[in-house]
Amino acid sequence: xxxxxxEYGIRATIYVAVQSLxxxxxxxxxxxxEIESPVAFTAKILQDLVRKGLMxxxxxxxxxxxxxxxxxxxxxxxxxVDAIDGDSIYKGCGLGMKQCDESKPCPVHDKFARVRxxxxxxxESTSLLGLATELETGSTFLKR
Numbered sequence: 001x002x003x004x005x006x007e008y009g010i011r012a013t014i015y016v017a018v019q020s021l022x023x024x025x026x027x028x029x030x031x032x033x034e035i036e037s038p039v040a041f042t043a044k045i046l047q048d049l050v051r052k053g054l055m056x057x058x059x060x061x062x063x064x065x066x067x068x069x070x071x072x073x074x075x076x077x078x079x080x081v082d083a084i085d086g087d088s089i090y091k092g093c094g095l096g097m098k099q100c101d102e103s104k105p106c107p108v109h110d111k112f113a114r115v116r117x118x119x120x121x122x123x124e125s126t127s128l129l130g131l132a133t134e135l136e137t138g139s140t141f142l143k144r
Contacts, residue, residue, distance in 0.1 A: 001119070006084040009045045011035040011142055013080050016055055016065045017072055017132035025064030036143055045084065052083040072132065078123035090116050
């Protein structure tokens with residue numbers, strides 16, 4: 001459903017959120033290792049997230065990536081997806097047809113519309129704080 005960049009971006013953002021909750025900054029190398037992504041690809045994704053204002057980057061020996069703790073509850077998963085993939089996940093045909101709409105639907109048009117609506121609701125109601133807290137308590141995992 002998500003692009004590979006978006007998958008890595010979500011995982012990176014959750015990892016940075018956990019580090020931020022602990023008062024730490026996450027280095028590029030630690031993020032790439034934690035989300036099992038190539039360092040150069042991770043750097044590009046993180047640059048996009050910084051540019052969109054979802055996290056901050058601090059240069060220098062004690063630098064790294066961080067998210068303001070006060071923003072963690074208000075930052076939603078939908079913002080991460082939008083920063084990387086835009087709103088394309090909510091549009092288009094579920095079967096990849098070029099023209100699919102209410103007047104000329106594909107065989108899964110109506111069913112896929114409900115799935116997209118549920119996905120939008122989940123992304124818009126899921127905070128980074130909640131995801132980071134679940135990861136910190138060990139009830140969820142970023143890698144096996």
